[in-house]
Amino acid sequence: MSANKEIYTRAKAEVDRRRENAQALAFERREECKSRFPEIAKAYRIMAETACECVKALGLGGKAQDFIDEISKKNLQAQKVIADTLKKAGLPEDYLKEKYFCTVCNDNGFVDGKMCECLKNTMRQLTYNSLCDKLPIEKYRFDNFSLELYPDFPDENGMIPKKRMKSFYDYCVSYADDFSKNSGNLIMSGDTGLGKTHLSLAIAGEAAKKGFSVIYGSAQNLLSSLENEKFGKSAQTGAEQAILDCDLLIIDDLGAEFSTQFTVSAVYNILNTRIMMSKPTIISTNLTLYEIEEKYTQRIASRILGNYDLMEFTGRDIRVVKKN
Numbered sequence: 184m185s186a187n188k189e190i191y192t193r194a195k196a197e198v199d200r201r202r203e204n205a206q207a208l209a210f211e212r213r214e215e216c217k218s219r220f221p222e223i224a225k226a227y228r229i230m231a232e233t234a235c236e237c238v239k240a241l242g243l244g245g246k247a248q249d250f251i252d253e254i255s256k257k258n259l260q261a262q263k264v265i266a267d268t269l270k271k272a273g274l275p276e277d278y279l280k281e282k283y284f285c286t287v288c289n290d291n292g293f294v295d296g297k298m299c300e301c302l303k304n305t306m307r308q309l310t311y312n313s314l315c316d317k318l319p320i321e322k323y324r325f326d327n328f329s330l331e332l333y334p335d336f337p338d339e340n341g342m343i344p345k346k347r348m349k350s351f352y353d354y355c356v357s358y359a360d361d362f363s364k365n366s367g368n369l370i371m372s373g374d375t376g377l378g379k380t381h382l383s384l385a386i387a388g389e390a391a392k393k394g395f396s397v398i399y400g401s402a403q404n405l406l407s408s409l410e411n412e413k414f415g416k417s418a419q420t421g422a423e424q425a426i427l428d429c430d431l432l433i434i435d436d437l438g439a440e441f442s443t444q445f446t447v448s449a450v451y452n453i454l455n456t457r458i459m460m461s462k463p464t465i466i467s468t469n470l471t472l473y474e475i476e477e478k479y480t481q482r483i484a485s486r487i488l489g490n491y492d493l494m495e496f497t498g499r500d501i502r503v504v505k506k507n
């Protein structure tokens with residue numbers, strides 16, 4: 184099965200599951216109310232009977248209209264009994280109706296033969312997920328980021344790492360709190376093991392929780408997806424669109440990828456397009472801006488310099504500190 188077909192099949196199964204859940208919940212509630220309120224049980228019996236009687240009306244010819252009027256009167260009365268009983272019991276009036284996730288297509292995925300937006304969105308989200316590295320967002324949160332691991336005495340540059348990290352931490356927390364589709368761009372630069380990944384994953388987790396579409400991937404993996412798509416090595420399409428379109432793109436470890444002419448121009452295209460569309464991107468990298476200019480181009484370095492807030496992480500690898 185091609186990747187696109189697979190995404191469709193999984194998305195459709197998800198939409199079907201929502202519909203079945205909504206129907207099962209409504210069914211359960213009806214059964215519950217039928218046993219709790221005899222008048223509701225009776226009303227449902229009457230409604231079932233009137234449905235059968237409607238079939239009889241077909242054989243009545245000229246007299247059919249009166250008969251049908253009578254049946255619909257009975258039906259409306261039964262519905263009123265149900266509504267009144269629910270109201271008396273303090274239950275919402277739509278308590279027994281199916282609560283569909285998408286009220287446009289009632290979780291069918293299609294309206295008038297056309298694919299509904301809810302199915303398209305589900306497919307988009309699955310494409311995003313397939314691009315995301317399987318990183319434990321649950322594991323890296325703000326509330327388990329420990330500042331205790333950073334020294335509180337001045338380093339060789341006279342800066343106190345703990346104080347500096349506290350200001351980065353606060354910045355990232357408020358970035359995540361205020362996150363919107365037009366938030367600013369961030370670049371976290373510094374050696375491995377200083378908390379860049381932890382903080383960027385914590386932001387990713389918060390943004391995803393609010394319902395924003397987030398793609399988090401290592402530069403290596405994101406660029407390979409693009410390369411495979413471009414050169415037809417992968418059946419999946421939509422990687423480039425997803426990377427350019429998502430509400431928040433987080434590129435981890437920029438500069439660790441194997442560099443080619445393709446990757447250099449792809450990085451420029453991603454950063455530049457997202458800047459033009461005012462869509463936020465967060466980069467973490469072991470490179471300094473100077474090294475970025477060396478590895479990529481001056482054009483890329485100056486786009487970053489002009490459009491990104493820079494956080495320079497300094498100090499010792501906290502993973503070493505943790506072990507000690």
Ligand SMILES: [Zn+2]
Nearest residue numbers: 285288299301
């Ligand atoms: Zn829909």
